[in-house]
Amino acid sequence: MVPFSSCPVCGGELVERQVEKLLRGGNNAAVFEVQAEVCLRCGGRLYSLETMRRFEQIREKLEHGYVEGFQPLGRSFKVV
């Protein structure tokens, strides 16, 4: 869970949603589905600390091209 009960940007209501997050690292990019708190008013997304850490790990892997174990969740990796 995120440490907010309302949106820190606009004060709007937050709802838990499954969202798609595009991560880039080096020349690689991948789309992941994650849980996020989404603001109903401004559409801002908040991620838990755990999710943020996971993003960092994924970015690092993308940067080094270690994408073999990734599950692209129905979408292919984009190598740009």
Ligand SMILES: [Zn+2]
């Ligand atoms: Zn907001």
